[in-house]
Amino acid sequence: MSQDYSFVADAMKQGVPWASTAGIEFIEVTGDRVVVGLPDRAEFHNHVGGPHAAMTFGLGETASGAVVLAAFSQHMAKATPLVARAEIAYKKVATGVLRAEAVLGRPVADVVAELDTGTRPEFPVNVTLTNAEGVTTAEMVVTWTLRINR
Known part of the structure; x- marks a missing residue:
C-alpha cells in the first residue's frame, strides 16, 4: 500500500500563504518528487513578458518545500525543515x-x-523549471536542513 500525500497541497497553502496567493497548483506529489504549476498572469511578468525571476524562484522553492514536507512529514515532531541555501x-x-x-x-x-545521531543533516532538492512546451527554462538546487526541535 502506498502512502497518501494528499495533505501536502493543503499544508503548503496554509503554512506558506504565498503559494495560495500566487495560485500555485500541486499537480503531482509523491514521497520523493513534486510537480507544481504557476499560472501565466500578467501581474507576474517581467520586462520581457515572462514570469519575473522572483516568481520563478518562488515556484521552485515551493516545489522543493513540498517534497521535503512529503518526505519528512512523519519526522516533523522532532525536526523543523529549513532552507540552508539555494542556487x-x-x-x-x-x-x-x-x-x-x-x-x-x-x-x-x-x-x-x-x-x-543528533546532527543536523543537509540534503539537496533538485528542481527543473519548464515552460508549457516542456523546455527547461531554469534549474535550481535548494539545500535543506532539518533542525532538531528542542
Whole structure:
C-alpha cells in the first residue's frame, strides 16, 4: 500500500500563504518528487513578458518545500525543515504556464539516520523549471536542513 500525500497541497497553502496567493497548483506529489504549476498572469511578468525571476524562484522553492514536507512529514515532531541555501540558473525566457519538478537528492532513510545521531543533516532538492512546451527554462538546487526541535 502506498502512502497518501494528499495533505501536502493543503499544508503548503496554509503554512506558506504565498503559494495560495500566487495560485500555485500541486499537480503531482509523491514521497520523493513534486510537480507544481504557476499560472501565466500578467501581474507576474517581467520586462520581457515572462514570469519575473522572483516568481520563478518562488515556484521552485515551493516545489522543493513540498517534497521535503512529503518526505519528512512523519519526522516533523522532532525536526523543523529549513532552507540552508539555494542556487538557480536561468536558462531561457519562460512564457506561458510554468512548471517546477522537485526531486529529493538523498534517500529519506539516510537523512533520518543522520538526524537520529543528533546532527543536523543537509540534503539537496533538485528542481527543473519548464515552460508549457516542456523546455527547461531554469534549474535550481535548494539545500535543506532539518533542525532538531528542542
